[in-house]
Amino acid sequence: MNTAALPEDIRNTRAFQILEKSLKQGRLSHAILLHGENLKDLQLIADCIASDLLQTQTPATHPDYFVCRPRGKSRQITIGRKEERKEGKWPEGTIRRLVTDLAMTSNQGGHKIGILHEADCITTQATNAFLKTLEEPPQQTTLFLLTTRPYDLLDTIRSRCFNFRVPTASDVITHPNWAKWKVDYREWLGRLLQGPNKKTIPHIMMGAYGLNARFQTISADLSGTEWKMIKETLPEHLTKEELEAQEKGVSRTFRGTLFSEIEKATAGFARDVEALNKGELPASALHRATEALERSTGLMEINFNQVAALELFFLSSLRIWTTAR
Numbered sequence: 001m002n003t004a005a006l007p008e009d010i011r012n013t014r015a016f017q018i019l020e021k022s023l024k025q026g027r028l029s030h031a032i033l034l035h036g037e038n039l040k041d042l043q044l045i046a047d048c049i050a051s052d053l054l055q056t057q058t059p060a061t062h063p064d065y066f067v068c069r070p071r072g073k074s075r076q077i078t079i080g081r082k083e084e085r086k087e088g089k090w091p092e093g094t095i096r097r098l099v100t101d102l103a104m105t106s107n108q109g110g111h112k113i114g115i116l117h118e119a120d121c122i123t124t125q126a127t128n129a130f131l132k133t134l135e136e137p138p139q140q141t142t143l144f145l146l147t148t149r150p151y152d153l154l155d156t157i158r159s160r161c162f163n164f165r166v167p168t169a170s171d172v173i174t175h176p177n178w179a180k181w182k183v184d185y186r187e188w189l190g191r192l193l194q195g196p197n198k199k200t201i202p203h204i205m206m207g208a209y210g211l212n213a214r215f216q217t218i219s220a221d222l223s224g225t226e227w228k229m230i231k232e233t234l235p236e237h238l239t240k241e242e243l244e245a246q247e248k249g250v251s252r253t254f255r256g257t258l259f260s261e262i263e264k265a266t267a268g269f270a271r272d273v274e275a276l277n278k279g280e281l282p283a284s285a286l287h288r289a290t291e292a293l294e295r296s297t298g299l300m301e302i303n304f305n306q307v308a309a310l311e312l313f314f315l316s317s318l319r320i321w322t323t324a325r
Contacts, residue, residue: 006048007041015164016045023049029162031134031143035150036166037260039118039253040226045166046115046144053111053142060233063107066114068098070121071245077122079129093242095126099133102141112141118249119145120152127154134160148256149301173261175218182265185211189269192321208314215310219258223251255306259297262313263290285324292316 003011003020010016015034022028028049034042050059059065070077071093080094090097102114114137116122122130134157137143145161147153188207196204227250234246270286295316296309 003048006044010041010044010166013166015166016048019045019049019164023052028142030137030141031145031161033119033145033147033150033153033158033161033163034166035147035163037148037257038166039146039148039249041166042146043115043117046146049142050113050115050144054108054113055110059113062113064110064112066098066101066112067117068095068115069093069117069242069246070249071242073241073244075118075121075245075248077116077119077126079123079126092238093245095122095130099130102133102138102143106140110140112138114141114143116143116145118252119147119157120149122153122157124154127157131156131160148253173222173257175222177214177218178258178261181211181214181218182261185262185265186269189266189317189321192318193273193324196318196322204318208311208318212307212310212314215258216307219251219254219306222258223247223254226250226254255300256297259293263293266290266293285320288320289317292320 006016019028019032032046034045036042047059050062050065051057054062054064056062060067068077072078078094080090080096084091084094090100098114098116102112106112134143143161145153145157150158150163150165184207188204188211191200191204191207194200227247230246230250231243234243238246266289267286270289292313296313299312300306300309
C-alpha cells in the first residue's frame with residue numbers, strides 16, 4: 001500500500017493500522033464506517049485503501065470508484081425519484097444510483113469501491129434502499145461510509161459496518177490568526193469570571209462581538225481555501241446544486257473542527273482556574289459551558305445561522321461564568 005500521501009499522524013492511528021493489516025491479510029471488511037471530527041482525514045484513509053484495491057494512484061478518476069454525496073439545499077442523501085431519471089439512469093448523488101452502479105460488472109474486471117460521504121445525511125427511505133447492498137454487496141466490492149456524526153446513523157447501518165474512529169490531527173487548524181483568537185477567548189472568559197461591572201460590561205460585550213467577527217473570517221478563510229483545492233479535483237459533470245452541497249460540506253467540516261477547538265480551549269481555561277484557586281470553581285460551570293456549545297452546534301446542523309449560533313454561545317457563557325463563583 002502506498003501511504004506516502006497520508007500525513008504521519010493519520011498513518012499512526014490505530015484505525016488505519018488495523019485497516020492496513022486487514023488489507024494485507026486479505027481480511028478487509030466489505031463495509032467500513034470511518035468517523036471522526038475531520039472528513040478530509042476520513043477521505044484520505046478511504047482513498048488510500050481504494051488506491052490499493054483498484055491498483056491506481058488516482059482512485060477518484062477510476063471507473064470503478066463510485067461516490068454518493070449530500071445534494072440540494074437540504075443537504076440530504078436521498079433515494080432518488082423516478083421523475084429524476086434521465087436516459088434510464090438515476091441521478092448522481094442518490095442511493096439508487098450508487099446501488100445500481102455497484103451492481104454492474106466491474107469496468108476493469110477487478111474491485112469496485114463505493115464511498116458514502118457524510119453518511120449521517122442519508123434519509124430513512126434511502127437507508128432502507130441501501131441496507132441490502134450494505135449487508136450483501138456485490139462480489140469484490142468495498143463500501144466506505146464517512147461521517148462526523150456516527151450516532152445520527154440508524155443502528156441498522158452501524159451494525160452492518162466495521163466501525164473505526166479516526167482522531168483529529170492536532171495541527172488541523174493552520175490559520176495564522178487562530179492561536180491569537182484562542183488566547184483572546186480565554187482572556188474574555190477570565191473577565192467574565194472576575195465579575196462584570198458598569199465599566200467592564202461594554203468591553204465584555206464588544207469583546208464577544210469581536211471574537212465572533214474574527215471567528216467568521218477564520219472559518220471562511222479555511223473553508224474557502226480548502227474548497228478551491230477540492231473543486232479542482234471534482235468531475236466536470238456535477239451540477240450547480242451538487243457543487244453547492246459539497247461546498248457546504250467543506251464549511252461544515254471546518255466549523256465542526258473550530259467548535260471542537262473552542263471546547264478544548266474552554267476546558268483548558270477551567271483547569272487552569274481550578275489549579276490556581278484550588279477547586280473553588282464549581283465543576284458544573286464547565287459542564288454547562290460544554291452543553292451550551294453543543295446546543296449551538298446542534299442548531300447549526302438544522303441550518304441555524306452560524307453568526308447567531310456563536311452569539312448565543314457567548315451570551316450563555318456570560319451567564320455561566322459570571323455566576324461561577
